[in-house]
Amino acid sequence: MATRGDFQGGIHLPYNKELAKDEPITEISMPEEIIIPLSQHIGAPCEPLVEVGDEVKAGQKIGESSEFVSAPVHASLSGTVKAIEPRPNASGDSVESIVIEVAQEQESISYEQERSIDEVSEEEIVEAAREAGIVGMGGASFPTSVKLSPPDDKPIDTVLINACECEPYLTCDHRMMLEQGEELIAGVKLLMKAVGAEKCYIGIEDNKPDAIKNLKGLADDSRIKIQSVPTQYPQGSEKHLITTVLGKEVPSGALPFEVGALVQNVATAIALYEAVAFGKPSLERVVTVTGQNIKQPANLLVKIGTPVQHIVDECGGFIENKTKVVVGGPMTGNAQSDLNVPITKGSSGIIALPEKMVKGNDDYISCMKCGACVENCPMRLYPNKISTLVEENDYDETENYYPLDCVECGICSYVCPARRPVVQQIKKAKGEIAAKKH
């Protein structure tokens, strides 16, 4: 059963964080064009508020939805709307997007007047999160205003800041904790106020002692505890962080508020602070550009909608031309076939891997039941069984092995000596089960 300080399963990975962890956050030059997808979040896509030919200013809201589960999108730079059309995004889908030709002379809309974060009400915080289009920036992209509005009968007592950054290579959260610690602590206080939480834990993997030290020095509120957690993938999975810090398991199919917890990522907390204090919309984010095949690894402050190609060029390009480019982390991110895809609110990294490190699943063989996936699955599933059932197209039978509980951390595929695409097969089972229920 769940005990504090640990969760069952999980593995240690080669982290390769030293490539970028000492690179301070820097800004980059403006791209010629930005692509703002109308859906960068879980929930209803936005409707465009502008037309082709319109001039837009940086910070202007250009897409919105009236649905509750949604988040508006903003122009991250000034310019002219060149097109509103489907464009490929980093997840491999084609998404209706507003394409803006960036103007040489930048002009921002004037943000709201500065306000003291001590005086805002709970409603004002939620409203600011919604207006600013803030979504979970750790990768899940769930609208923050929705997370801050739990059902009335599910009181939240604890805010957990997911500062694990358990994916290899990525260092953006680490850098933000070192460089934007005050903003993070201010964001934490806003999150606690919004949901009425009594305490907060900032969970940081113990491979980032400098971040732990920095935040301990900055946390001026006894309700906020900096919690060192074991470096073990997938520590940064929402459910597993809850188990490690609170010693509770989130019931199958339920959300964290079921155990009285709200989990938010570092970048999201900082974005919330900026939205509440300055009325600043979600216009930019820190992206780690790294991997053994990038010339100059860096942590860059990037405008939302900037094409990956532009960022790669800013980092000196690739060392070898044959490469794999992943947007997100190496365990859960997506490999790109086209670098003209935009950075969105949930894109935490661009990782260029050299060819020799790329191992496909093309030549996978049958499962010999070594049990490595069973032993290491953090959800305690039976991954190899689901994998073989999917191979036999027996999706009904897979339901007995809980594919819907899979958090898609990718450990099963990582450890499989037969190189089977186990997590991909589990995702397929999820899709088939969902399709059947419709």
Add this chain to the structure above:
Amino acid sequence: MDNTLDLTVSSAPHVKSEETTSNIMYQVILALVPVMFASFYFFGPGAIYLLLTCGITAMLSEVAVQKLRGKPVTINDGSALLTGLILALTLPPDLPLWMAVFGSVVAIVLGKHIFGGLGYNVFNPALMGRAFLTLSYVVSMTEWTAPNGGVDTLSTATPLEGEAEVINLFIGRVGGSLGETSALAILLGGLYLLYKGYIDWRIPVGYLGTVAVLTTLVGEQGASFHLFAGGLMFGAIFMATDMVTSPVTKKGRWIFAIGCGFITVIIRVFGNYPEGVLFSILLMNMCVPLIDQYTLPQIYGEVKANG
């Protein structure tokens, strides 16, 4: 630069461990080296002939079956060679080579490919070959050459039918099957496999522990004799631990191992066969799907129905 860019696209995760199935197979073969060396030391060149015969026949059988089935030939994964070598190590040193050929063909064709090939077989393939030989050639399969027999290849009783010093059993200076006699060599290989994580300690510990406890209670010859005599040590370390035919859950591995120990003692102490390792593992192999099914851990955050 764009026009020469060559982007590889595949699904996550984009990093993988270095471990491969064939590496595991060759590592187990490496762990067998002390046992193979001991078999040569105690039984002479005949041991090498048997090992070569079984290894080569097993690989040729695999190629033949895969060609016939129109499947890709996976001879390089090392699994057929491993099956052949393990089978050879369970055979009496003076077994006619043609019988060893038969045993190897049965192991690969009936033990492995009839179920669909690597990973699909229910029974340990080497033990299927061995079971076929035991039942078909009763006399040849129970003629035990004295170690370092040299000139007079006397048929002596297997230690399980007679008396032997425990120290001789441990080192392997007794009659018996090629690879079963030297507990020392087997343990060396076993420790390597444990160190590399290719076998779960629960299986040998559960198996040997059960035999030790039960034979202390009911055996006439005592636990130390039973542990080191016959094929128990080899079976507990190299055969019951076969990944394909043992459970994937930790709890399941305990049940499997204890079951093997229980059946072994029943056959050894109360049965007509002197040795029970072979059938105990095969019988427990049969139970593995059921054991796995009933020992799956409760999933994270499982909600009990009607709870």
